Amino acid sequence: MKIASYNVNGINGRLPVLLRWLQETQPDIVCLQELKAPQEKFPQQALLDIGYNAIWHGQKSWNGVAILSRNLEIKELRKGLPGDENDAHSRYIEAVVEGIVVGCLYLPNGNPYPGPKFEYKLQWFERLNIHAQSLLEHNLPVVLFGDYNVMPTELDVYKPERWVNDALFRVETREAYKKLLAQGWTDAIRKLYPDDVIYTFWDYFRNAYGRNAGLRIDHALLSPQLAPRLVNAGVDKHVRGWEKSSDHAPVWISLKE
């Protein structure tokens, strides 16, 4: 069982890249972020044509998340995080696939710091932590997979000193991630590769990918019921080098049955 996550940065503009990657790597379950498309403009048929079912939570211009599966039933549990009825951003979708609860998330970027966007990020993170705690209380296999917009440690940033006042690396943001992990979640990449420099994002600016000036901000968090099944994980880094690529690369985990 292979589960992947990919911030596509516009699903329609990126459709050829997405389809090529899906056909090349054939993940069983996929979390997508930054669809940047309204509900009715999701490319459902193009995905069905290559064997992927989908549920999605769209929004015009911004955000948007989806869960895909290859020949597996997707049972939607929720769209949106609980805790704020006035939050109109499409940043969370959750489903059961093959007995695994899959939460696909796109945490707010939060820049610039300080300011209302940063406050929104911290509030959203707090709501995520509350929801994550409630998921653990069901004692089910759960993966919370997506773009967390946080580099957890200095190892996850090419030049940490340049990022100390960025919303993705502010101490408050890292503390929120640390609090989430302390509930009992396992960061799949760090569990398998505790000391390696592994990035999932490279800016479009200044040849960041060519210089490997990257960030690790896309994470797979496994519940205690799922973590023992982890056998491998990685980043499909080469996809970031394709023409018309997203600024993120896909991240994946593989689980034993």
Next chain:
DNA sequence: ATGTCCTCTCTTAGAGGA
């Protein structure tokens, strides 16, 4: 400040977001 690339609109240029 800048770099790049997405989406949308008071659309073919500029704004907003990342």
